[in-house]
Every structure is written in C-alpha cells, then in structure tokens.
Amino acid sequence: MQESILVLTHVDDTGSSLTTASLEAVTAGQELAARLSAPLAIGIIAEDPGAAARTLAGTNARVVGVLGKAFAQSRYGSDAAACEAICKATRASVILAPQSSRFARVAAGVAHRISGSIDTHITSIRNNDHGIEASRWFYRQRIEAVLTRAARPWILLIEAGTYPALVCDDADVAVERVAVELPAIRTDVTGTRAPAQDAQTIRPDAKMLFVAGAGWTKKQPDGHAHPAEAGDLILAFLRKAGASLGSSKSLVDQGGEGQPVLPFLTHMNQVGQTGSTPRHPKGLATCCHGEEPHVVGWRFIGDRRAISLDPNCGWARGKADVVYVADAFKVMAKVNELLGSKA
Numbered sequence: 001m002q003e004s005i006l007v008l009t010h011v012d013d014t015g016s017s018l019t020t021a022s023l024e025a026v027t028a029g030q031e032l033a034a035r036l037s038a039p040l041a042i043g044i045i046a047e048d049p050g051a052a053a054r055t056l057a058g059t060n061a062r063v064v065g066v067l068g069k070a071f072a073q074s075r076y077g078s079d080a081a082a083c084e085a086i087c088k089a090t091r092a093s094v095i096l097a098p099q100s101s102r103f104a105r106v107a108a109g110v111a112h113r114i115s116g117s118i119d120t121h122i123t124s125i126r127n128n129d130h131g132i133e134a135s136r137w138f139y140r141q142r143i144e145a146v147l148t149r150a151a152r153p154w155i156l157l158i159e160a161g162t163y164p165a166l167v168c169d170d171a172d173v174a175v176e177r178v179a180v181e182l183p184a185i186r187t188d189v190t191g192t193r194a195p196a197q198d199a200q201t202i203r204p205d206a207k208m209l210f211v212a213g214a215g216w217t218k219k220q221p222d223g224h225a226h227p228a229e230a231g232d233l234i235l236a237f238l239r240k241a242g243a244s245l246g247s248s249k250s251l252v253d254q255g256g257e258g259q260p261v262l263p264f265l266t267h268m269n270q271v272g273q274t275g276s277t278p279r280h281p282k283g284l285a286t287c288c289h290g291e292e293p294h295v296v297g298w299r300f301i302g303d304r305r306a307i308s309l310d311p312n313c314g315w316a317r318g319k320a321d322v323v324y325v326a327d328a329f330k331v332m333a334k335v336n337e338l339l340g341s342k343a
C-alpha cells in the first residue's frame with residue numbers, strides 16, 4: 001500500500017513561529033516519508049500560516065494551512081475542525097502531530113471524525129517488511145511496546161524531545177489554503193493565567209535538569225540544617241541557568257515527616273520509578289544518593305553529573321558520567337557566582 005504522510009503543526013504564542021515540538025514532528029515526518037518514498041504534506045494551524053511556513057523552506061513538502069482569526073486560539077471546536085479539514089484535504093494515510101496540549105486535546109476526536117485510529121506518546125517510528133512500526137513506553141517507562149496497525153488513517157502523536165527539531169532556511173513558502181467549516185464558536189480565550197517564570201520550576205524544554213536530593217535539608221558538617229540557604233542556592237541556579245527542577249522522592253516526601261522542606265518543591269518534581277522520566281540533554285544531581293529507583297527516571301538524560309559528599313554513592317557506581325565528591329552548598333554557591341558574573 002502506498003502511504004502518504006501528513007504532519008500537523010501549530011504555532012506558538014507569537015502566532016508566527018511553529019512550536020519546537022511541531023518542528024520535531026516535521027523531522028519525524030520527513031524521515032518516514034523518505035524511507036517509504038511517500039509524499040509528505042505539512043499542515044499548519046494558525047491565524048495566518050504564512051510567516052510560520054517560512055521555517056519549512058527546503059522541506060520540499062506540500063504545505064497547507066487554515067486561515068482565520070478563529071485559529072489564533074487553542075480551542076477544541078476550531079482546532080478539531082481545522083485538523084479534520086486538513087486531514088481530509090490531504091487524504092493522508094499516516095498523520096503525525098506533536099504530543100502538545102493543544103493537539104493531545106483534539107487528536108482523538110479528529111481520529112473519530114476521519115474514521116481513523118490513533119496512538120499517543122510515540123517515541124520512535126520505523127518501517128520494515130511488516131509496514132510502519134511505532135514505539136511507545138508503558139508502565140512508567142518500564143515496558144517499550146512496538147505497535148503496528150492495518151487501519152488507516154493512523155494518527156501518531158510524537159513525544160517532545162524524541163526527534164531533532166527541523167532547521168531550514170528562512171524563505172517564502174507557498175501555503176495552500178484549506179477551507180474549514182467552523183461549528184458555532186462557544187468558547188473565547190480571554191487570557192492566560194500562568195505562574196511567574198520563577199515559580200514554574202518544571203521546564204520540559206530546558207537544556208538541563210537540576211535534581212535536588214534530601215541532602216539539601218539534612219544536617220551539615222556544622223551540625224545544623226540550612227534549608228533556607230539551600231532554597232536560595234537552588235532557585236538562584238534555576239533562574240540563572242534556566243534549568244528544570246527535579247527532586248528525589250526522599251526530599252519531596254519530607255513535608256509529611258515534619259522535617260525542613262523546600263517550599264517550591266512538590267511531588268510533580270519527583271524523578272524516578274514512582275516519579276517522572278523527563279528528557280533533557282544534561283542533568284546535574286545534587287545532594288542525592290543516586291539509588292536505582294531514582295536513577296531509573298534519568299533514562300532519557302544525556303550527560304549525567306552528580307555532586308555528592310559520599311564517594312560511594314550510587315552515582316559513583318557507574319550511574320553518572322562525572323561525579324564531583326564535594327559539598328554541593330559550596331559548589332553551587334561558586335557556580336551561581338560564576339553564572340552571575342557571566343550575566
């Protein structure tokens with residue numbers, strides 16, 4: 001069967017650039033189309049897709065888009081109608097889209113509208129004699145499943161960070177306009193309420209994961225705990241480096257035990273077997289022992305480094321690329337100072 005590939009994309013808050021996750025999905029689509037010698041189309045959801053399409057110059061793909069004020073906002077009714085119209089206009093058999101909150105909300109509904117199937121959280125796509133195979137992880141990243149389907153159209157939502165984002169020349173790209181029959185619009189997005197950048201410590205797009213372990217609130221060599229100083233050092237580093245904050249389970253559990261806590265940490269920050277498995281190019285663990293149930297959450301971290309006072313910690317036993325046997329209070333104070341002087 002001759003496949004044809006469509007990548008659905010959407011713009012970021014500026015309205016004129018595609019999101020990074022969209023550009024990653026385009027890379028996935030390009031790779032798949034090349035392997036299958038299949039035609040590639042890219043669909044853009046935006047108020048005016050012209051500016052965003054410029055980043056697709058050089059892909060040699062058919063670029064289609066919807067046009068109109070209704071598509072400036074992320075809203076179920078207009079987004080589902082736009083995706084449905086683009087899928088039908090391109091008659092694609094395999095549809096890739098980023099696993100963004102905007103698309104994750106509508107993709108299952110779109111699959112239903114086009115009488116297709118959908119799989120989500122896809123981390124890689126291959127093809128062989130059996131056709132297209134898509135992988136995803138189950139049970140907190142412990143089981144990797146390989147999925148095949150005869151049903152078409154087949155929508156695959158691609159996890160962020162699993163493909164490199166497309167980098168293309170910036171040039172004019174012709175966008176074919178797809179007409180959309182909009183339903184009655186009942187929802188208007190009047191604004192966004194989000195925590196201040198400083199308060200938002202989980203940053204999936206960050207280049208670095210900074211993990212805080214229980215050592216930060218434990219008694220230090222002077223016989224005292226220094227949670228306030230620990231909090232200041234950690235927040236200063238996050239601010240200067242733009243890093244995402246992860247935690248060990250012991251540290252986030254401490255609130256319940258009446259021990260000193262870092263007020264900006266919640267269980268959402270927990271990395272590990274019973275926490276999250278974030279994806280970042282680099283990770284730095286501090287005051288953390290590096291036990292297996294924690295380190296299993298580092299599966300998708302590229303370069304791993306750790307600062308621990310314990311030369312026999314788990315990190316030192318092959319779980320990190322570099323271990324600094326040192327006092328994290330002193331190291332991070334110096335690092336913050338250096339980052340400060342750079343700024």
Ligand SMILES: Cc1cc2nc3c(=O)[nH]c(=O)nc-3n(C[C@H](O)[C@H](O)[C@H](O)COP(=O)(O)OP(=O)(O)OC[C@H]3O[C@@H](n4cnc5c(N)ncnc54)[C@H](O)[C@@H]3O)c2cc1C
Nearest residue numbers: 213214215248249250272273274275287289293294309328
């Ligand atoms: C079923 C199960 C599931 C689990 N799931 C998870 C999970 O999802 N995530 C998770 O994190 N854990 C999980 N755990 C717990 C895990 O086994 C460890 O207990 C936990 O990760 C330990 O946290 P920690 O390293 O921060 O604390 P600790 O083990 O107390 O280590 C603190 C470290 O800080 C160092 N330290 C202290 N002061 C300093 C300083 N000034 N400078 C540098 N280093 C210093 C100490 O030397 C020590 O190595 C799970 C356990 C079980 C049984």
